Amino acid sequence: MLQEKASTVTDEHVSRLQTGGETDLLPDQSRLGLSTAPTVPSSTEPDQNIENIKVVLHERELWKKFHEAGTEMIITKAGRRMFPSYKVKMTGMNPKTKYILLIDVVPADDHRYKFCDNKWMVAGKAEPAMPGRLYVHPDPPATGAHWMRQLVSFQKLKLTNNHLDPFGHIILNSMHKYQPRLHIVKADENNAFGSKNTAYCTHVFHETAFISVTSYQNHKITQLKIENNPFAKGFRGSEEGDLRVSRLQGKEYPVISKNMVRQRLISTHSHLAGKLGAGVLAGHPQVLSSYQYDTGVPLSNPDSQDPISTHFPQSRDPNLLYHCFKHRDNGRHLELGCKRSYLETSTAVSDEHYFRSPPSYESPLLSHPYRTEAITSREACMYGGMETESGSGAADADDLTNSPSINCNMWATVQPYPRYGMEGVPYQPFTAHFTNSATVAPVVPHPASSVVSRPQADLGVYNSAAVQRGLSPSFPGSRDSSGHPPLYHRKPGSPLLPHRDFSSYSAQGTISIREQAYQYQVGLSSTGSNWTDS
DNA sequence: TCGCCTACCACCTTTGAACCGT
DNA sequence: AACGGTTCAAAGGTGGTAGGCG
Numbered sequence: 001m002l003q004e005k006a007s008t009v010t011d012e013h014v015s016r017l018q019t020g021g022e023t024d025l026l027p028d029q030s031r032l033g034l035s036t037a038p039t040v041p042s043s044t045e046p047d048q049n050i051e052n053i054k055v056v057l058h059e060r061e062l063w064k065k066f067h068e069a070g071t072e073m074i075i076t077k078a079g080r081r082m083f084p085s086y087k088v089k090m091t092g093m094n095p096k097t098k099y100i101l102l103i104d105v106v107p108a109d110d111h112r113y114k115f116c117d118n119k120w121m122v123a124g125k126a127e128p129a130m131p132g133r134l135y136v137h138p139d140p141p142a143t144g145a146h147w148m149r150q151l152v153s154f155q156k157l158k159l160t161n162n163h164l165d166p167f168g169h170i171i172l173n174s175m176h177k178y179q180p181r182l183h184i185v186k187a188d189e190n191n192a193f194g195s196k197n198t199a200y201c202t203h204v205f206h207e208t209a210f211i212s213v214t215s216y217q218n219h220k221i222t223q224l225k226i227e228n229n230p231f232a233k234g235f236r237g238s239e240e241g242d243l244r245v246s247r248l249q250g251k252e253y254p255v256i257s258k259n260m261v262r263q264r265l266i267s268t269h270s271h272l273a274g275k276l277g278a279g280v281l282a283g284h285p286q287v288l289s290s291y292q293y294d295t296g297v298p299l300s301n302p303d304s305q306d307p308i309s310t311h312f313p314q315s316r317d318p319n320l321l322y323h324c325f326k327h328r329d330n331g332r333h334l335e336l337g338c339k340r341s342y343l344e345t346s347t348a349v350s351d352e353h354y355f356r357s358p359p360s361y362e363s364p365l366l367s368h369p370y371r372t373e374a375i376t377s378r379e380a381c382m383y384g385g386m387e388t389e390s391g392s393g394a395a396d397a398d399d400l401t402n403s404p405s406i407n408c409n410m411w412a413t414v415q416p417y418p419r420y421g422m423e424g425v426p427y428q429p430f431t432a433h434f435t436n437s438a439t440v441a442p443v444v445p446h447p448a449s450s451v452v453s454r455p456q457a458d459l460g461v462y463n464s465a466a467v468q469r470g471l472s473p474s475f476p477g478s479r480d481s482s483g484h485p486p487l488y489h490r491k492p493g494s495p496l497l498p499h500r501d502f503s504s505y506s507a508q509g510t511i512s513i514r515e516q517a518y519q520y521q522v523g524l525s526s527t528g529s530n531w532t533d534s
Numbered sequence: 535t536c537g538c539c540t541a542c543c544a545c546c547t548t549t550g551a552a553c554c555g556t
Numbered sequence: 557a558a559c560g561g562t563t564c565a566a567a568g569g570t571g572g573t574a575g576g577c578g
Contacts, residue, residue, distance in 0.1 A: 074570090074571085076540080077541095080569085081569070081570095174538075175538080213538095214540080216571075222571070225571075226570085229569085229570065230547060231545090231546060232569085232570045232571060233545075234544070234547095234570070235545080235546095235570070235571055235572075
C-alpha cells in the first residue's frame with residue numbers, strides 16, 4: 001500500500017523534475033541552514049514521509065565563516081577529521097520509523113584548484129575521482145525519535161588522500177572542491193536497508209563545501225581552525241590578546257603565537273644544530289621575517305565584496321540541494337522527490353560555467369553501482385565517541401536494541417569518473433539504485449565513462465549480500481532462525497564488533513581510470529572474508 | 535625551481551580505567 | 557555490593573615545519 005503511494009509520488013516528482021520542477025524549499029529555510037525535502041501532496045501520511053524530514057545544520061554560523069574564507073579540509077594518509085564537524089538537528093521524522101544516516105562527499109565540480117594570490121583559482125581539470133565512499137553514522141538504524149532526540153554528529157568522519165585506504169575513510173583528491181551530502185534512509189523492518197521500497201532523501205548544505213588540501217593554504221582558514229577547534233588550542237596565542245591585538249592593528253596575517261615561535265625555534269634549532277652546530281639564535285629574525293613575508297601579502301583584492309566567490313571561484317552551489325528518491329521493485333530507478341541538479345540554477349551568470357562544461361557528477365550513492373565494505377578498525381568505525389556527542393548513549397534502549405546493527409559500516413562505491421574531454425555530455429540525472437539483490441537493475445554505462453556494464457552492486461546489494469555475508473563472521477550467507485543476518489543480532493552488552501566485508505561485489509569488465517584503486521578494491525572483495533583486523 | 539606531500543613534533547582534548555568515599 | 561565522583565595515564569586530534577619527491 002505504501003509502495004503504491006510511493007509510486008504515485010515518484011511519478012509526480014519525476015514529472016516535476018522533467019519540467020524543471022522547483023523545490024519547496026523556502027528562502028528562509030535556506031538562510032537558516034535548514035534543509036528539507038519537498039512536501040508530497042499526494043501522500044496520505046504527510047508527517048511520516050521521509051520527504052518531510054527537516055535537517056538543520058548545527059553551527060551554521062561557524063560553517064559560514066569558513067565558507068566565506070574558503071573552507072579547507074586537511075586530508076592525510078591516516079585520515080583527518082573534518083572541522084567544523086558535520087552535525088545536524090533532525091525534525092519531522094516518524095518517531096517510530098527506523099532510519100539510517102549516511103554522508104558522502106562528492107566532487108563539487110571538475111576542476112583542480114591552486115591557491116594563488118590569496119585566493120583559490122582553477123588550475124586545470126580534476127583528477128579522476130576517488131572511489132566514492134559512504135560514511136554511515138555509527139549508531140545502528142534507530143527510530144526517528146532517537147535521531148531527533150539530540151544532535152546527530154558525524155565528527156568522526158575522516159578524510160584521506162590514500163587511494164588504498166583500508167580504513168574506510170572517505171577518499172579525496174587534494175586541491176579539489178567537494179560537497180558533503182547527508183542521506184537519510186528509511187530502514188526496512190525486515191531488511192533494514194535497501195529493500196524493495198527503500199526510501200531516502202538527500203540534504204546538502206552549501207556551506208559545507210570545501211577544498212581538500214594536505215596543508216592549509218589560506219591563513220584565514222588556519223586561524224579559524226585554531227580559534228575554534230579545541231584540539232588546536234596549543235596553537236592559540238598563549239596570551240589572550242594576541243589575536244585581538246592583530247585585529248586592532250588591522251593585520252590580516254596571523255599573529256605568531258608563542259607556541260608557533262617556540263616550535264619554529266625548536267625546529268630551527270634542531271635543524272641548524274645538526275647542520276651548523278652553532279648560531280641558533282641567528283636564525284630567529286630570519287624565521288620571523290620569513291613568516292611575515294609569507295603572510296604579509298595584502299589580502300584585499302579587487303573582488304573582495306564577494307568573499308565567497310573570491311575564495312571559491314565558480315561556486316555553483318545553490319543554497320540547498322536536496323534529492324528524494326524512492327526505488328521501485330521493478331528495477332527502474334525513479335525519483336521521488338524533486339531534485340535540483342547542478343545545472344538547475346537561478347542565475348545564468350554564476351552558473352554559466354556549468355552549462356558550458358556540464359560535469360557528470362552523478363551521485364555515487366544514487367547513480368553508480370555499489371560495492372560494500374564493512375569496516376573493521378576502530379578508527380574506521382569511529383563509534384563510541386559519537387554516542388557521547390550525539391547522546392545516543394542515553395537513547396532509549398528500545399530505539400537501538402531491536403535495530404539491525406550495521407554499525408561501523410562504510411559503503412564504498414566505485415564511481416566511474418567521466419573521462420576528460422567530455423564537454424557536451426549532457427548532465428546525467430541522479431538515479432536511485434536502491435535495489436533488492438534479487439532485482440538487479442540494468443546498469444546503463446555512463447556515457448562518459450569507460451566502465452563496462454557490470455552487475456549491480458548497490459545499496460540493495462549491501463543489504464542483501466553484504467550484510468548477509470560479509471558482515472557476519474559466519475560468512476557466507478548464513479541467517480539465523482529469524483531470517484535476519486547474524487550481524488543483526490549481537491549479544492546484549494557486547495561491544496559492537498567491527499566487521500569488514502569486501503566480498504559482496506565483484507566487477508566485470510574494466511575501468512580504465514583509477515584502475516589501480518579500483519582493482520585494489522576488487523582485490524579486497526575477493527579476499528574480503530579473510531580480512532582480519534590489524 | 536616550484537608545488538605538493540609526508541613524517542614528525544609538541545601541545546592539547548578526550549576517553550576510560552582505577553581508585554576512593556559514601 | 558553498588559553507585560557516583562575524582563584522578564590520571566593513554567590515546568588520539570591539532571597545526572607547524574623540514575625535507576622529500578616529481
